[in-house]
Structure formats: structure tokens, C-alpha cells
Amino acid sequence: MSLEIERLLDDTGWALLRSLQDDARLSYSELGRRVGLSAPAVVDRIRRMEELGIITGYRVELDLSKLGYSIIAFMRIESFPGEFARLSDRLQSMPEVLECHRVTGSDDYIAKVAVASVAHLESLIDRFTNSQVTTLIVLSSPVTRRTIDHGPRHP
Template sequence: MNDRPEKLLDNTSWQILAILQENARIPFKELGKQVKLSAPAVAERVRKLEEAGIITRYRAELDLEKLGLLITAFVTFRSFPDKCDELKQLLNETPEVQSSYRITGSDHYIARVSVTSVGHLEQLVDRFIPYATITTSIVLSKPFAERAIGKDIFK
């Protein structure tokens, strides 16, 4: 692909990205109407954004509570010196871990986890005790959902 990512990101592309972040299943015809382009022109722009790696995937967002995952928590891990690789592997293999990040500071990783109960959270934490010092923070509420990334973030 010859287009550099910054070349692809004009105002129309940013509009397309904003709309797709809200509704990735929108038909190209409707997307085109909203950005004042034809469906084939929009499809070509989306294809180029995918090829450039700007759009990396499409996914369904689930209501975790309706699935019985009533508790979300953030867990920080300060790995024991010889256990960092094992901790990273366990984070990757644990289904309750929704996302994890390697971080700076006194801790080494932070993970967002989803569990069915406090007892389930305790069992999850116990799995990690041999690998790290752990701090857990239970989410009480979510003031807003995932924020879409827009052009205004670069101001």
C-alpha cells in the first residue's frame, strides 16, 4: 500500500472513523450518505484504512452483567523478580482477564477482569499470588462507555 496513514486521515476519513466506532455494522450506502460520498467511494476509503492498519478489527460489544459477569475490577501486579514471564503468560491464558497492559511505575501490569462474584474474584486473585504482589480495585460504576478516538485528540 502506497498511502501513508497521515495522508489517509482527512476530515472525511475522520468522520468515517467516528461513525464506524459507534456502529461498525453500518452499511456502506448509509455511511456514504452521512459523509456525502458514494457507497463504492466509502468502501474504498474503509479498505485503505484497514490496509494501513488504522482499522484493526470489528467486534460486538457485550453486556457483561446480562452474561452474569457482575463484577469488573482492575488488578495491578508487581511481579516477583523471577516470575515476570510466567505472570505475563498467566494473564494471557486467564479467560477472566479482558485486557492487560505492561505499565511503568512500581507495578508491572494492570488488568481489567470480569467475574461473576466476589468469591470468583478471590479465586482469580489466588491464582496470581505465586507470581506477584496484587492490588485489586472493584469498579463501582462506569460514567461513560469507551470513548471514540477523533481528530480533536490531536489538538
């Protein structure tokens, strides 16, 4: 970790990151009140965290079921020989794919998908003609998002 990143990740920096993860719409004044800095000092800290890639974006969280996507599933995907590169391109082009990760082990990718129905899921699975797919439908999610409140803890 670079020296500047270490300086930014002091107790105040972590307090800012916790607050932003909980509510990225907080005003600079409110953030400053929470961490004991002036609004201009908060602006400067956040700008430096963005420039160094600590903060990579701000997003809206959606209730997918209210948008018509009632099923969330994970797909474990193993490509057949010679299909690996095409599979990556195909996954990137599918709007149902919310996340996709290249993984170790017998699978090549794990993708999180959102679909409107079982029929929609079936049609998505059918698009993987040159792959072995194992699909896991999410029943519930006891942890959906976790706030990172400190650096790695080592034993």
C-alpha cells in the first residue's frame, strides 16, 4: 500500500468510507460533522481517495423484484475447449448478468443473474450451448451488502 493511501486510511478516512458506504448521498457538511472535519477538508479527502482509486464510484441500489426481476440466480459456468474467450464476451453482452467473476477450480466463471421468471432463466441457460452450466436459484439473502470498516486483519 502506498504511503499516501496509508495516510488517507487513518481513523478519519475510515470513518468517511463507512459513512459513504452507508449513504453515498450525504452532504459534505454532514460528512464533516460526522468525522470532525470542515466541508472543504472532506471534499479534499474524498477527491484524493477517488484519484487514488480507493473510491471507484457511487451507485444506486435497486429492488429488482419491483422492476420485474423476481428471480436472482448464480450460474457456475465451465467452458468447453476453445470457447473460453467467446464465453467472456458473451457474458459481458448479456443484460441479465449483474456480476461475473473468473474463478479457480472446475468452473471458469460464476455469474449473478436477474431474470423475470423460470422460463426467462431457462432461456438464459439455453444460450450457453458450448458450456457446462450449474444454476443455483437464490432463496434468501441473509447478507446482501457489507460495509468495510477497516483494513485487512491478519491473524
